[in-house]
Amino acid sequence: MALNLRQSSLDTHATAPPGVLRDLLEPADVVFNGDRPWDITVHNSDTYRFTLAKGTLGFGEAYMRGYWDSKQLDECFTKLQRVDIDSKLRGLFKIRLLFSSLANLAAHTLINLQTRQKAFEVGEKHYDIGNDIYRSMLDSRMNYSCGYWQDADSLEQAQINKLDLICKKLNLQAGDALLDIGCGWGSLAQYAAEQYGVKVTGITISKEQQKYAQLRCKNLDVDILLADYREIRGHYNKIASIGMFEHVGNKNYKTFFNTVRDLLGDDGIMLLHTIGDYSTHNTTDAWIHEYIFPNGQLPSASRITKTIEPDLVIRDWHDFGSDYDKTIMAWWHNFDKAWPQLSAKYNQQFYRMWKYYLHSCAGLFRSGQGQLWQIVLTKRGALPDYISYRP
Numbered sequence: 001m002a003l004n005l006r007q008s009s010l011d012t013h014a015t016a017p018p019g020v021l022r023d024l025l026e027p028a029d030v031v032f033n034g035d036r037p038w039d040i041t042v043h044n045s046d047t048y049r050f051t052l053a054k055g056t057l058g059f060g061e062a063y064m065r066g067y068w069d070s071k072q073l074d075e076c077f078t079k080l081q082r083v084d085i086d087s088k089l090r091g092l093f094k095i096r097l098l099f100s101s102l103a104n105l106a107a108h109t110l111i112n113l114q115t116r117q118k119a120f121e122v123g124e125k126h127y128d129i130g131n132d133i134y135r136s137m138l139d140s141r142m143n144y145s146c147g148y149w150q151d152a153d154s155l156e157q158a159q160i161n162k163l164d165l166i167c168k169k170l171n172l173q174a175g176d177a178l179l180d181i182g183c184g185w186g187s188l189a190q191y192a193a194e195q196y197g198v199k200v201t202g203i204t205i206s207k208e209q210q211k212y213a214q215l216r217c218k219n220l221d222v223d224i225l226l227a228d229y230r231e232i233r234g235h236y237n238k239i240a241s242i243g244m245f246e247h248v249g250n251k252n253y254k255t256f257f258n259t260v261r262d263l264l265g266d267d268g269i270m271l272l273h274t275i276g277d278y279s280t281h282n283t284t285d286a287w288i289h290e291y292i293f294p295n296g297q298l299p300s301a302s303r304i305t306k307t308i309e310p311d312l313v314i315r316d317w318h319d320f321g322s323d324y325d326k327t328i329m330a331w332w333h334n335f336d337k338a339w340p341q342l343s344a345k346y347n348q349q350f351y352r353m354w355k356y357y358l359h360s361c362a363g364l365f366r367s368g369q370g371q372l373w374q375i376v377l378t379k380r381g382a383l384p385d386y387i388s389y390r391p
Contacts, residue, residue: 015045018052024088028079036081037072040240044068055089060287064352074329076381077363078224081316084369088287110112127184127206132345133354134185137331138339142185142212145243145273146324146372150391155330158323161391168389169316169376170238170269171310172196179203179236179263180242181229186213186222193220197237203227229259237268245274249297253307260310260377270312272298276371277325292357304375312377316388321371328362 001131019033025040032040042048042069050058062068070076106175138144139159147158148165166188172178173199176303180189183202187210192198200222204210225232248256260270277298284297308314335342335358339351364370376388 004088015048017042017048021048021051024085025080026290027041028083028085029044030079035043038070038075040070040076042068051089055286056086057286057290060291060356063356064291064349066352073359074362074366075331077360078366079363080368081363082370106359113260115239122232127204127209130345131185131208131212132342133335136342137335141187141191141223143187144184146275146320147327147330148320148385149323149326150320155327155334158330159187160191161165163188164195165389165391166240166242166271166273166374167192169374170240170271171386171389172184172198172238174198176237177201177342178234178238178240179234181232181239181241183209183224183249183287184211184215186216186224186244188240188242189213189222190217191218193217193222199237201232201234203229203232230254232259232263236263236264237265239264239268239270241271242273243275245272246296246298247293248299249295251300252302253299255301257308257312261379264379269315269383269386271372272304272377273371274375276301276304276319276321276373278369278371288357288360298370301373308377311379313380314375315378315383315386316374316376318374318388318390320336320374321365321368321373324365324372325362328358329366332358332362 004293022032030039032042034040044062045067047059047062050062050067052058054061056069063161073080134142134144139147139156141159141163143159143162146162147155148162152158152160152161170178172192176196176198178189178192178198178200180192180200183189183204183216186202189200190204190213193200198221200217200220202213202217202222202224204213204226205228207226210224210226213222217224245256264270277300280300280302281298292312305314321346332355335354343351361370365372376386378386
């Protein structure tokens with residue numbers, strides 16, 4: 001991944017922070033140049049200029065340039081997000097950040113950022129950056145979504161637990177036809193086919209994921225397609241979507257659930273596994289949008305419930321968002337351990353970008369702003385005796 005941020009020399013004596021920024025951090029119990037592990041150590045006073053000029057986007061870009069650090073970056077983000085630092089920053093500098101904030105809002109309210117054509121952008125920018133990154137970071141099955149840590153003491157077991165939890169909630173039976181919307185590198189497709197004897201159709205918008213998943217599942221009753229969910233036709237007993245709904249976008253939620261309704265058999269079951277936002281927002285974090293997940297948008301509970309009506313009903317809603325904190329920090333430790341080998345291909349700025357991404361996301365869940373939901377849906381009147389599995 002090519003990054004276009006220019007490095008500049010660091011200040012040997014960074015100037016004191018503007019009082020308005022210092023006051024902004026006070027409720028979070030985070031200070032500039034403090035001596036606690038979650039405090040922010042400023043190496044270059046341009047940190048303040050970047051933050052004042054571009055908000056969270058500038059704050060992240062300053063980190064990528066090496067302008068500031070925190071010994072315990074995940075806890076720093078946890079504290080900042082507990083006090084909703086993003087909205088407070090926009091409020092304090094609403095004139096200075098007005099243009100970028102309005103542009104962000106307009107992009108998510110006036111423009112459909114997740115059309116069929118745009119849907120493949122996140123595959124190219126994020127999922128296709130290199131399978132070596134994901135092989136080093138993830139578990140052996142390449143699960144790039146939250147593990148289920150009940151009765152697990154390792155990332156490997158937590159991801160197996162997650163896959164089996166999904167299969168049991170779907171009540172998979174031998175011979176079922178399962179559609180996996182956003183199949184990633186084929187972890188669920190492989191597990192369901194091997195352990196439950198089902199026929200799986202997996203779809204992804206990433207060429208690298210498709211190739212990897214096809215190779216992984218080549219001897220199984222599994223088809224892996226490079227396709228957008230809006231292109232799929234047919235009927236399935238079971239449908240799963242694991243860690244993909246975050247890329248659908250509010251303007252397409254109705255289309256997504258209408259597609260599920262049309263593809264699902266009358267007595268079928270659908271499981272949606274998605275990150276959830278604690279509140280409804282029409283914008284997304286500018287840094288995440290620019291460097292990690294272009295065009296993404298986290299759903300809120302109210303938007304999901306509104307758009308499934310009137311054809312689909314909720315049979316179970318399971319939150320285990322705290323498990324995502326554990327999952328992401330396990331990914332970070334794996335990535336950091338593998339960095340000496342990865343550094344031959346990726347530069348230091350990529351390392352800092354990836355560290356910022358993972359630690360800020362861990363803080364999102366630890367702070368309570370982020371949830372992880374598994375939602376089981378059926379058509380109205382279907383399976384009146386259905387009881388969702390819980391271990």
